[in-house]
Amino acid sequence: MLYFVTGATGFIGKFLIGQLLQREDAKVYALVRPGSQDKFDDLRERYGEAASRLHAMHGDVTEPGLVSDADRRKLKGKVDHVFHLAAVYDMNMDDATGDRINNEGTRNVVAFANELGGDVVLHHMSSVAVAGGDYIGRFSEKMFDEGQRLGHPYFRTKFESEKIVRTEATVPFRIYRPGAVVGSSETGEMDKIDGPYYFFKTVQKISYAVPKWLPLLGVTGGKVPIAPVDYVAKATDYIAHQPGLNGQCFCLIQSHSPTVGELVRTIMDAAHGPHVVSEFEIPPIPPPVKMLGNRVVEAIPPALKKRAATAIGIPPSVLGYVVNRALFDDKNTRKALKGSGIKCPDIRDYCEKLWQYWELHLDLQTTLPRGATRRIAGKVAVVTGASSGIGFVVSKKLAAAGAKVILVARTRDKLEQTREIIEKAGGEAFVYPCDLSDMKAIDDCANAIINDFGHVDILVNNAGRSIRRAVMESSTRFHDFERTMQLNYFGAVRMILAFLPAMAKRKSGQIINISSIGVLANAARFSAYVASKAALDAFSRCLSAEVKHCNIDVTAIYMPLVRTPMIAPTKIYDYVPTWSPDKAGDTVMRAILYKPKSIATPLGTAAAVSYALWPKLNDYILNKGFHLFPSSSAARGRKEGAKPTLEQVVFANLFKGEHF
Numbered sequence: 001m002l003y004f005v006t007g008a009t010g011f012i013g014k015f016l017i018g019q020l021l022q023r024e025d026a027k028v029y030a031l032v033r034p035g036s037q038d039k040f041d042d043l044r045e046r047y048g049e050a051a052s053r054l055h056a057m058h059g060d061v062t063e064p065g066l067v068s069d070a071d072r073r074k075l076k077g078k079v080d081h082v083f084h085l086a087a088v089y090d091m092n093m094d095d096a097t098g099d100r101i102n103n104e105g106t107r108n109v110v111a112f113a114n115e116l117g118g119d120v121v122l123h124h125m126s127s128v129a130v131a132g133g134d135y136i137g138r139f140s141e142k143m144f145d146e147g148q149r150l151g152h153p154y155f156r157t158k159f160e161s162e163k164i165v166r167t168e169a170t171v172p173f174r175i176y177r178p179g180a181v182v183g184s185s186e187t188g189e190m191d192k193i194d195g196p197y198y199f200f201k202t203v204q205k206i207s208y209a210v211p212k213w214l215p216l217l218g219v220t221g222g223k224v225p226i227a228p229v230d231y232v233a234k235a236t237d238y239i240a241h242q243p244g245l246n247g248q249c250f251c252l253i254q255s256h257s258p259t260v261g262e263l264v265r266t267i268m269d270a271a272h273g274p275h276v277v278s279e280f281e282i283p284p285i286p287p288p289v290k291m292l293g294n295r296v297v298e299a300i301p302p303a304l305k306k307r308a309a310t311a312i313g314i315p316p317s318v319l320g321y322v323v324n325r326a327l328f329d330d331k332n333t334r335k336a337l338k339g340s341g342i343k344c345p346d347i348r349d350y351c352e353k354l355w356q357y358w359e360l361h362l363d364l365q366t367t368l369p370r371g372a373t374r375r376i377a378g379k380v381a382v383v384t385g386a387s388s389g390i391g392f393v394v395s396k397k398l399a400a401a402g403a404k405v406i407l408v409a410r411t412r413d414k415l416e417q418t419r420e421i422i423e424k425a426g427g428e429a430f431v432y433p434c435d436l437s438d439m440k441a442i443d444d445c446a447n448a449i450i451n452d453f454g455h456v457d458i459l460v461n462n463a464g465r466s467i468r469r470a471v472m473e474s475s476t477r478f479h480d481f482e483r484t485m486q487l488n489y490f491g492a493v494r495m496i497l498a499f500l501p502a503m504a505k506r507k508s509g510q511i512i513n514i515s516s517i518g519v520l521a522n523a524a525r526f527s528a529y530v531a532s533k534a535a536l537d538a539f540s541r542c543l544s545a546e547v548k549h550c551n552i553d554v555t556a557i558y559m560p561l562v563r564t565p566m567i568a569p570t571k572i573y574d575y576v577p578t579w580s581p582d583k584a585g586d587t588v589m590r591a592i593l594y595k596p597k598s599i600a601t602p603l604g605t606a607a608a609v610s611y612a613l614w615p616k617l618n619d620y621i622l623n624k625g626f627h628l629f630p631s632s633s634a635a636r637g638r639k640e641g642a643k644p645t646l647e648q649v650v651f652a653n654l655f656k657g658e659h660f
Helices: 011-021 034-046 048-053 069-075 095-116 153-168 195-209 229-240 260-270 287-299 302-312 316-321 331-337 351-362 372-376 389-400 412-424 439-453 478-506 517-521 527-550 571-575 581-594 602-613 615-628 646-654
Strands: 002-006 027-032 054-058 081-084 121-125 136-139 173-178 180-182 216-219 226-228 249-252 276-280 325-328 380-384 404-409 428-433 458-461 509-516 552-559 598-600
Touching: 002 011, 002 095, 011 027, 011 034, 011 048, 011 229, 027 034, 034 048, 034 054, 048 054, 069 095, 081 095, 081 229, 095 121, 095 153, 121 153, 121 229, 153 173, 173 229, 180 195, 180 229, 195 260, 195 351, 226 229, 229 249, 229 331, 249 331, 260 276, 260 351, 351 412, 372 581, 380 389, 380 478, 389 404, 389 412, 389 428, 389 458, 389 581, 404 412, 404 439, 412 428, 428 439, 439 478, 458 478, 478 509, 478 527, 478 552, 509 517, 509 527, 509 581, 517 527, 517 552, 517 602, 527 552, 552 581, 581 598, 598 602, 602 615
Parallel strands: 002 027, 002 081, 027 054, 081 121, 121 173, 136 325, 173 249, 180 226, 216 276, 380 404, 380 458, 404 428, 458 509, 509 552, 552 598
Antiparallel strands: none
């Protein structure tokens, strides 16, 4: 079966290509613009051996005929399906761009399909945007021209391009109307900030700033037509190959679409932010009033509109369309998919994957302290535990400041992923996988780094293991203490010893050890973890005195609880005070810039002073925390409760640092 696909290197396109290539008899021709050859090469690499049946055909939808005369003759009468996915999906587009690509591009594709003849079927990827930005009521798959307002170029051109297909195609056609397309429900993969993603940064800031136990008031709002890209691709592929569906339209959305309030609550839950427990309904707005409201929005001065949009986290052009009153019906789609096993998943079931992918791959904003680039650029920096959490953030910041960042962690795949993210943001990073609990592996890794770079300017000992288990529960688990000490203490010391001679020879170097507030606060249930960090702390204090004349600085950072993958399994931590990884990363950067002996939070310092002055009182408080906060679920052999008691919340906020 022969396919011709426009927009194949786009977001929906690369997923659809994957579906088509699963058909053993499939041969796919992708329309590739000269400037998109690199993207097509990436697409071929993505699908491995199956890509032998994927071929580029150079051309452009904005050019009549799409491809050369010779290529059209080659395809005539042989193509079974034409998938037209190429379009501009941008709320910031202007009229000229929309007309040139969305309208004239579609007209050229329709003419191309008409000329192919044979049994070709044209599949046009449209959008629920054909309903306009302020349509009120039910909008079915059989509806087209219902008098909707189409003032914005995006809504207008999606509407008009459908009309071109309906009125100018002489070959059979099918139309697909996806809603707001988000990342894959299986992996979270997404290619840009769009749709609901505009709100992710604001949600992230709220999740770090507002305690989870403090409820937020939400707005119900209208329904949000939404669908993950993998569902859009699977549904399109399946429907395209079913008989008897020509001339029909298919709405690709979650059947029971979430309201704005439900969507925000789902995203907030994925971000481990506070619960949106109360909502109030915005009353239905009559069409004349709604029309007036949009005119008022349009009348807002551009500068003021831009400021308001920036505060919310969305493009200015979206302001007039925040509240959607259209209810989209996917009855025809569900009928066509019956028996296929293909169903649009509920965003509540995969939003956490979207969030994790966004934080890792799309949240590329990196803030740096003043003077960081001037003082760090060109330096060789080794970061252990670099593939996630604090290490990942520190690596991004060092790379943004111009350092050559050496990424060290156990899993190569995760390190390669981190390297790609850093390089995407314009930084420089190098991958050195190493099991930091294996002393020989550390020696080999360090020797390779010295051989490749000659020296190390900055070493950030960040990798660590935490165990939350009472001593009385550990009487038969001595290995917990051994393995924690092996990684947190011996591994860090071995890495220091490996790089120390070169630092001493160059009379320059800096060692940053990520310690814990638990060392200052003597946190109960963390004897193994705190002891390993305290040992590294004592070693570093002794080392610092010995290497002062060599201009080598040693800094200990007594980190409070940071919201990283290491604490994710402990659900009760969602409700206690934590730092964001970005704040932790900024703290490490300040340590690199100003080279203090140690960095501790005021609460950590107060805990240390308090323990020195009133040890029995501290034992009393710590004992209260010991009984309030249980050992980990693994230690107790049962599932941990997801929500803390009021007493636990109060204690955690009064005695920050004692609860873990």
